Amino acid sequence: MATVIVVTSGKGGVGKTTTSASFATGLAQRGFRTAVIDFDVGLRNLDLIMGCERRVVYDFVNVINGEANLNQALIRDKRVENLYILPASQTRDKEALTKEGVEKVLNELKQSFEYVVCDSPAGIERGALMALYFADEALVVTNPEVSSVRDSDRILGILASRSRRAEQGDPPVKEHLVLSRYAPERADRGDMLSVEDVLEILGIPLLGVIPESQTVLQSSNAGVPVIMEDGSEAGAAYGDLVDRFLGKTLPHRFITTQKKGFLKRLFSGS
Amino acid sequence: MLLRSFPLAAEEAPPFELKGSLFTLTVLHLFQLDRAVIERHLVEKIKQAPAFFNNTPVVIDLEGVTGPADGVDFVGLYELLRGHGMVPVGIRNGGPKLQAAARLAGLPMLPESRPVAAARKSEAHEPIARSRTVNHPIRSGQQVYAAEGDLIVLGAVSAGAEIIADGNIHVYGALRGRALAGIKGDVEARIFCHSLEAELISIVGRYRISEQIEPADRGKAMQIYLAEDRLVLEPLIH
Numbered sequence: 421m422a423t424v425i426v427v428t429s430g431k432g433g434v435g436k437t438t439t440s441a442s443f444a445t446g447l448a449q450r451g452f453r454t455a456v457i458d459f460d461v462g463l464r465n466l467d468l469i470m471g472c473e474r475r476v477v478y479d480f481v482n483v484i485n486g487e488a489n490l491n492q493a494l495i496r497d498k499r500v501e502n503l504y505i506l507p508a509s510q511t512r513d514k515e516a517l518t519k520e521g522v523e524k525v526l527n528e529l530k531q532s533f534e535y536v537v538c539d540s541p542a543g544i545e546r547g548a549l550m551a552l553y554f555a556d557e558a559l560v561v562t563n564p565e566v567s568s569v570r571d572s573d574r575i576l577g578i579l580a581s582r583s584r585r586a587e588q589g590d591p592p593v594k595e596h597l598v599l600s601r602y603a604p605e606r607a608d609r610g611d612m613l614s615v616e617d618v619l620e621i622l623g624i625p626l627l628g629v630i631p632e633s634q635t636v637l638q639s640s641n642a643g644v645p646v647i648m649e650d651g652s653e654a655g656a657a658y659g660d661l662v663d664r665f666l667g668k669t670l671p672h673r674f675i676t677t678q679k680k681g682f683l684k685r686l687f688s689g690s
Numbered sequence: 691m692l693l694r695s696f697p698l699a700a701e702e703a704p705p706f707e708l709k710g711s712l713f714t715l716t717v718l719h720l721f722q723l724d725r726a727v728i729e730r731h732l733v734e735k736i737k738q739a740p741a742f743f744n745n746t747p748v749v750i751d752l753e754g755v756t757g758p759a760d761g762v763d764f765v766g767l768y769e770l771l772r773g774h775g776m777v778p779v780g781i782r783n784g785g786p787k788l789q790a791a792a793r794l795a796g797l798p799m800l801p802e803s804r805p806v807a808a809a810r811k812s813e814a815h816e817p818i819a820r821s822r823t824v825n826h827p828i829r830s831g832q833q834v835y836a837a838e839g840d841l842i843v844l845g846a847v848s849a850g851a852e853i854i855a856d857g858n859i860h861v862y863g864a865l866r867g868r869a870l871a872g873i874k875g876d877v878e879a880r881i882f883c884h885s886l887e888a889e890l891i892s893i894v895g896r897y898r899i900s901e902q903i904e905p906a907d908r909g910k911a912m913q914i915y916l917a918e919d920r921l922v923l924e925p926l927i928h
Contacts, residue, residue, distance in 0.1 A: 544831075570830050570848075570849060570850055571830075573829045573830040573831075573848045573849070573850070574829060574830040574831045574850065576829050577828075577829025577830060577831055577832045577848075577851075578829075578831075580826060580829065581832065620864075621846075621848070621849075621866075623827055623845070623846060
């Protein structure tokens, strides 16, 4: 049976779509048939990050309304095998996401995929609720700052009380923390919350720390999930994250300030 | 348990309060319901200990009664006992017919209290004060209320969460949200927490916001209670 994973955060702009794109790509790269759905109806972005915006014909809402079948709407990724994208509708709003409709689409996807990744919109309204309702597991994306942490805390409360698993008394949605845009030197200076601070407040297992990186912006604009950028720290961190999700035990990288090499010390004049 | 009637006007003191209490009562175990036989034996007993039968409240136990349950005259029985210095306050045991007849005579049914019965009941025994235990952290935006009892949280209470209890509040974790204990007026209610980082703490409406908590008290295992209408914050471990 397929696993449904929601990528959520409460707050906007923390890296949900970036994480969804890289996470789904990483799962597919490792051989799992993976579909990623954009739940941000009306503010479609995932197709841009995945670089398939020119190939959107039908979308999620068309499938919900029966105007297209799933195979017509799913976009096959050109670079990675086993990876499919279900884009959001740009011309509709979140009201188009009915519980019955979303369930129907997810059930159909679960027939032919091993992982279904739901990219949640920001907020705690209908779009976000529908994205998390059917989830088995959740990646909660948080930035190391207080407002983001509080919004993630709120989303964790909603996962624990308003998901289908909670409503039906099934085992709870498995929660994973993804701490993104982390800058160790700023955390050391106290400008940012540290990994420990965030873990203490949220109290859920840490799946990965994604360092703040220029590459994320560049690859987003280029329509390439950052996990595919060889040699980038953020890409490597997403790779580790996917491996950990699949059960590997790996140490967390990029969470401590890197020691300056001899030459750097020499030239920085300190 | 304490039920205090609400004052009707602000100045008026409450005219009564209801309290539960335990009493030791004499139990009269009846084996038959023939008034004449009962009276004969009763007179005999009173001769032995006349001082004992002086408006003594008794409970009539019907467990051992044999014979037909129809046509039992509880009113007559009541008057007979009153006439000999006993005041029946209720009955216990007996079949439904006997109980119905007793009820008609104004004698209430009291619960059985024999050890055997108590042991049988303890399996499904009901807690005296209902407390509510939460086994998971309470997240921002969530509100948990424990009515008529204590609230016990095994985990942290996040900033932006609210926990409320008619009784005490125990937080086995960091208390970062709002905690309101004794909201129905129980001045004995307290708040206990492993780490005090609360946004607001309140007992019976007396409150302190985060700013009014001394930095020295923050992050410590603390208890908060009311003394002379003021909130007192005290470390749990000295």
